[in-house]
Structure formats: C-alpha cells, structure tokens
Amino acid sequence: MSAITLSNHAIIGEELALSWGDETENFITFKKLREACPCAACQGEPDALGRVVKPTVIHTERSFRLIKLVQIGGYALNVTWADGHSSGIYTFDLLRSL
Numbered sequence: 001m002s003a004i005t006l007s008n009h010a011i012i013g014e015e016l017a018l019s020w021g022d023e024t025e026n027f028i029t030f031k032k033l034r035e036a037c038p039c040a041a042c043q044g045e046p047d048a049l050g051r052v053v054k055p056t057v058i059h060t061e062r063s064f065r066l067i068k069l070v071q072i073g074g075y076a077l078n079v080t081w082a083d084g085h086s087s088g089i090y091t092f093d094l095l096r097s098l
C-alpha cells in the first residue's frame, strides 16, 4: 500500500484546496467537508449488534465556517469549526474521496 502524501493545503473562499503528492488536487466546500465529518457524534457508532444509526446533527451557519486546520502526522487533518466542533479527524483517504 502506498501512502498518500499531502503536499499543500489552502483555504480559498469557502473551499479547502488540497494538493497531493501524486500531483492531483481536490477542492472541497466547507459544507461538504462538515457534512462528511467522520467523528462519532456526526456519523454514529456501531451498537452491540454492529448497527450504525446516524445521529441527527443540527448544523448552523457557524457549523460551516472553518476556523482552524491542523495536520496530524502524515495521514490526516483535524478541522475546527466556528461552532466549536473539532473532533473530526479527516484521513487523507477520506479527503480524497470527497
């Protein structure tokens, strides 16, 4: 398995621009990024039977305002949103799939 590297990231208007080590790029709107937040509070956790029930998440206008972006090691980005939500760890694989 070859690891993906992130060569650069930038905030352009309401979008996150990502450039990858293989010279591809993608642009993800903040809205799409927030809706894909992979944390348990947003996507749910499997119960004892392995069923995942997606919780109802209430987003406000502040939920789609990105205030901080931190790279975690060589595999993920952590995003902090203006409504205080910051538990989403977006792996590079996830970001590339958006």
Ligand SMILES: [Zn+2]
Pocket: 037, 038, 039, 040, 041, 042, 043, 085, 087, 088
């Ligand atoms: Zn979340």
